[in-house]
Amino acid sequence: MGFKTPLYETHVAAGARMVDFGGWDMPxxxxxxxxxxxxxxxxxxxxxxxxxxxxxxxxxxxxxYLRHVLANDVAKLAEPGKALYSCMLNEAGGVIDDLIVYFLxxxxxxxxxxxxxxxxxxxxxxxHASAFQVExxxxxxxxxxxxxxxxxxxKVASLIGDHADQALAxxxxxxxxxxxxxxxxxxxxxxxxxxxxxxxDDAPAFWQQLRSIGVAQCGLGARDTLRLxxxxxxxxxxxxxxxxxxxxxxxxxxxxxxxxxxxxxxNALEAMRAQGVPRKLVGLVLEDRGVLxxxxxxxxxAIGEGELTSGTFSPTLERSIGFARVPKATTGADVQVxxxxxxxxxxxxxYPFVRNGKALI
Amino acid sequence: xxxxPTNLKxxxxxEWARAEADGTVxxxxxxxxxxxxxxxxxxxxxxxxRTLAKGTAAAVVESVKAASDVYSPVSGEVIAANExxxxxxxxxxxxxxxxxxLFKLKPSNTAELAQLLDAAAYGKIVESDG
Numbered sequence: 001m002g003f004k005t006p007l008y009e010t011h012v013a014a015g016a017r018m019v020d021f022g023g024w025d026m027p028x029x030x031x032x033x034x035x036x037x038x039x040x041x042x043x044x045x046x047x048x049x050x051x052x053x054x055x056x057x058x059x060x061x062x063x064x065y066l067r068h069v070l071a072n073d074v075a076k077l078a079e080p081g082k083a084l085y086s087c088m089l090n091e092a093g094g095v096i097d098d099l100i101v102y103f104l105x106x107x108x109x110x111x112x113x114x115x116x117x118x119x120x121x122x123x124x125x126x127x128h129a130s131a132f133q134v135e136x137x138x139x140x141x142x143x144x145x146x147x148x149x150x151x152x153x154x155k156v157a158s159l160i161g162d163h164a165d166q167a168l169a170x171x172x173x174x175x176x177x178x179x180x181x182x183x184x185x186x187x188x189x190x191x192x193x194x195x196x197x198x199x200x201d202d203a204p205a206f207w208q209q210l211r212s213i214g215v216a217q218c219g220l221g222a223r224d225t226l227r228l229x230x231x232x233x234x235x236x237x238x239x240x241x242x243x244x245x246x247x248x249x250x251x252x253x254x255x256x257x258x259x260x261x262x263x264x265x266x267n268a269l270e271a272m273r274a275q276g277v278p279r280k281l282v283g284l285v286l287e288d289r290g291v292l293x294x295x296x297x298x299x300x301x302a303i304g305e306g307e308l309t310s311g312t313f314s315p316t317l318e319r320s321i322g323f324a325r326v327p328k329a330t331t332g333a334d335v336q337v338x339x340x341x342x343x344x345x346x347x348x349x350x351y352p353f354v355r356n357g358k359a360l361i
Numbered sequence: 362x363x364x365x366p367t368n369l370k371x372x373x374x375x376e377w378a379r380a381e382a383d384g385t386v387x388x389x390x391x392x393x394x395x396x397x398x399x400x401x402x403x404x405x406x407x408x409x410x411r412t413l414a415k416g417t418a419a420a421v422v423e424s425v426k427a428a429s430d431v432y433s434p435v436s437g438e439v440i441a442a443n444e445x446x447x448x449x450x451x452x453x454x455x456x457x458x459x460x461x462x463l464f465k466l467k468p469s470n471t472a473e474l475a476q477l478l479d480a481a482a483y484g485k486i487v488e489s490d491g
Binding site: 017028029032033034221225289290291293312313315320340 | 397399400402403405421423424425426427428447
């Protein structure tokens with residue numbers, strides 16, 4: 001038996017198929033995963049993401065501390081509520097986790113980290129905290145529900161009374177405390193929407209209210225196809241401690257300027273840049289019939305080989321898409337993928353594959 | 362509760378086999394299996410003419426989540442494959458014992474059919490599967 005979120009009983013009562021995910025008993029779907037996917041692209045769907053860990057970083061030097069432990073630079077966060085996506089690296093430049101950090105006030109930042117890595121993340125964050133006299137406060141008292149889709153914000157707003165105007169006024173990648181909620185305009189689907197943090201005890205009733213106004217319950221299965229279409233990395237698949245962000249399509253999240261900001265992992269990344277980054281992450285579309293899956297071998301003609309890091313059937317595009325880590329020298333569009341011993345044709349494409357309901361390839 | 366027709370025979374790995382009046386055997390996957398896999402998006406059926414031994418991987422069914430092998434319940438030669446699944450793999454979800462059949466065999470050893478599980482025995486396996 002794994003860990004359970006405050007919505008576990010709600011999922012079971014709704015007939016969800018429950019699976020283990022990073023030690024948590026989570027819903028993979030409530031019926032048709034493809035229908036759940038389309039609900040998010042065309043209307044509104046919701047996900048229990050309470051297995052992710054929220055941790056508050058408290059102290060007057062919180063900003064200095066986060067500028068040290070994160071590869072992206074929280075100095076970019078000027079306005080309270082603004083969020084930033086970043087990797088947290090070890091000294092070798094390997095990715096410990098990817099996370100979202102919110103700037104709430106000068107002595108209060110909030111990070112949201114992955115479920116499967118929460119223990120090691122907290123240990124790492126605490127290990128580096130004492131030098132900056134900040135406190136790392138895990139918030140296991142909170143649940144989190146992501147509501148995503150073109151109608152998601154409007155539907156959430158209809159349930160939060162006096163807070164509706166303030167929630168609807170949130171800019172992209174902003175969050176705000178609207179007690180008892182913390183609402184942010186963020187997500188992992190490529191659609192507009194909110195992520196709502198609320199006291200664990202309130203989560204089941206709020207979920208049922210969302211259901212009653214037609215927000216579709218969605219499981220981790222749809223969450224994965226949506227994020228892959230949206231071109232978003234999944235920790236543990238597309239990157240982990242054995243690779244750097246520079247090889248994972250995440251160079252854009254590493255702030256090398258200013259040059260005197262000595263964030264953890266910087267030296268290793270600079271050494272890799274000086275020697276030449278050996279590999280890169282690319283998007284693939286399968287031209288032949290079949291389904292791309294992680295760990296399938298990719299053959300790049302005249303260059304070498306790579307490997308799928310994520311792959312699935314895209315319900316929006318009705319064909320298979322994936323990410324692959326291939327030699328940096330890969331420039332052509334035509335590659336082959338070894339699927340059960342057969343070499344099938346695939347094409348290298350720019351991702352995201354889908355954004356705001358529209359196919360981009 | 363998933364449907365388990367009593368006129369079929371089953372494998373522990375969730376394939377069904379139906380003995381037809383003309384002596385051939387039709388093969389598919391059970392309602393329980395399609396439900397566990399979720400929405401199917403790709404089915405690879407065996408080539409007609411291929412000879413299969415009982416228990417060999419004969420077909421592949423892929424849902425959005427994962428790929429699974431389908432094993433042949435009996436030995437024999439493939440005499441037909443369900444080509445409709447190439448355009449409509451979801452037939453396996455909507456009608457696993459009918460339109461969603463995978464392939465037909467001409468069995469080389471009819472005694473193998475009797476060794477398969479009956480509906481009651483298969484039902485017990487499904488129950489313990491959760």
